[in-house]
Amino acid sequence: xxxxLVRFDWAMKKLLRHKANFAILEGFLSEFLRFxxxxxxxxxxxxxxQDEYDKYNRVDILVKSQSNELMLVEIQNDSExxxxxxxxxxxxxxxxxxxxxxxPYRTIKKIYSIxxxxxxxxxxxxxxxxxxxxxxxxxxxxxxxxxxxxKQDFSVEKVSDIFPKYYILKVNxxxxxxxxxxxxxxxxxxxxEVQDSFRAKGLxxxxxxxxxxxxxxxxxxxxxxxxxxxxxxxxxEYTAKLEAKQEKAIEMAKKAIKKGFDNETIADLTDLTIxxxxxxxxxxx
Numbered sequence: 509x510x511x512x513l514v515r516f517d518w519a520m521k522k523l524l525r526h527k528a529n530f531a532i533l534e535g536f537l538s539e540f541l542r543f544x545x546x547x548x549x550x551x552x553x554x555x556x557x558q559d560e561y562d563k564y565n566r567v568d569i570l571v572k573s574q575s576n577e578l579m580l581v582e583i584q585n586d587s588e589x590x591x592x593x594x595x596x597x598x599x600x601x602x603x604x605x606x607x608x609x610x611x612p613y614r615t616i617k618k619i620y621s622i623x624x625x626x627x628x629x630x631x632x633x634x635x636x637x638x639x640x641x642x643x644x645x646x647x648x649x650x651x652x653x654x655x656x657x658x659k660q661d662f663s664v665e666k667v668s669d670i671f672p673k674y675y676i677l678k679v680n681x682x683x684x685x686x687x688x689x690x691x692x693x694x695x696x697x698x699x700x701e702v703q704d705s706f707r708a709k710g711l712x713x714x715x716x717x718x719x720x721x722x723x724x725x726x727x728x729x730x731x732x733x734x735x736x737x738x739x740x741x742x743x744x745e746y747t748a749k750l751e752a753k754q755e756k757a758i759e760m761a762k763k764a765i766k767k768g769f770d771n772e773t774i775a776d777l778t779d780l781t782i783x784x785x786x787x788x789x790x791x792x793x
Contacts, residue, residue, distance in 0.1 A: 513700045513718040516624075517567045517583040518734050522727060524569065525550045529717055533571065535710010537579060539690040540622065540675070546574040570602070578602055579620040586741070587627040595621055599672045614662075624677045624697060635681040635694065639674035643667055758788065765789050 514523075524533050530547045537545040551570040568582035580598060584591065599621050607616050643652035652667050664670055679698045686692045689708035696702055702715040716722075723731060757778040764774045771785045778785075 510701045510703050511715075511719060513696070513702060513714065514720055514723070514731055515700050515734075516697050517585070518731055519714075519718050520569045520581070520583065521567045522730065523718065529713065531713045532710045532717065533569070533581075535708060535713065536693050537571070537581075537622075538709045539693050541620065542690075545571075545579070548572050548574045548576075551578075568598075577618045577620065578606065579622065581622045581624070583624045583626075585626045585738075587629075591623075591625070591629055595623055595674055599674075619672045620675070621672055622675045622677070624679060626679050628680075629676060629678060632678070633681065635678050637676045637678075641668050641671060761785055761788050762792060765792055 519532070523529050530550075534545050534547055549572045551572055566582070566584050566586070568580060571579040571581065573579060580602060582598070588594065599619050602619055603616055607613070644650070645652070654662070654664055654667050654670075659665060662670060677694065677697070679694065682691075682694045682698050684695060684698070686695045686703075686706065689706075692703070692706040692708040692711060695706075696711060696714065702711050720728065720731065757780050761774050761778045761780055761784075764777060765785075765788060769777075771782050771789070774780065774785050775782055780788075
């Protein structure tokens with residue numbers, strides 16, 4: 509029977525920055541990008557900086573591979589309507605940060621932006637999306653291609669190969685059926701579990717190193733606080749939704765009272781109790 513593991517976002521913040529645990533992140537990136545990744549270093553990223561409350565809602569980690577590529581992995585729990593724009597900003601910031609003044613633009617590194625979200629981002633039923641941008645002519649509808657010299661000089665086949673690739677993993681859309689080794693990673697991201705049958709790269713290390721019982725006492729306390737903060741945030745959000753629903757029902761009931769509807773009809777329309785409606789009726793009399 510598989511044992512419960514700590515959440516991947518918490519592990520990114522606390523454990524995966526250590527060289528001894530690189531194999532876990534290497535495994536995830538290798539399975540996801542479908543080519544082998546070897547991490548040269550973990551670079552500083554804003555999401556890993558601690559704040560007073562050790563917030564859980566966002567965490568990111570910036571990886572530099574041995575192939576000199578930058579891979580920004582970000583996990584977001586809370587819904588953000590402008591998350592697409594933040595993806596673009598994050599990559600743009602990396603482009604400017606990792607080119608020194610006076611260096612030629614050719615030194616800009618390839619960037620992979622991998623976004624794991626636990627909320628409904630955009631509209632779509634799939635659980636993995638890849639951005640494949642192309643430059644398309646407005647009149648001829650042709651695709652702009654690199655010259656032969658550019659292909660040779662930059663090792664690209666398409667203009668889009670020069671630009672960042674964006675990935676989104678909508679974890680909550682996954683149906684918990686692992687059909688391949690990458691799905692095994694998605695299963696872990698969603699459930700913080702590794703089944704005994706899983707064979708994806710890095711998951712054996714995750715199963716060994718991310719067990720709650722293997723954490724130090726200090727890390728256990730930090731993880732427990734992280735989970736408690738997470739429960740509080742979810743509770744607050746749920747309460748806010750209920751209160752908003754209640755306020756909407758009250759406003760609807762007040763309008764129905766003014767239009768002369770009886771209490772039973774208003775109760776059917778709003779799900780308020782007869783007593784609540786009677787109280788509103790007395791207040792608006």
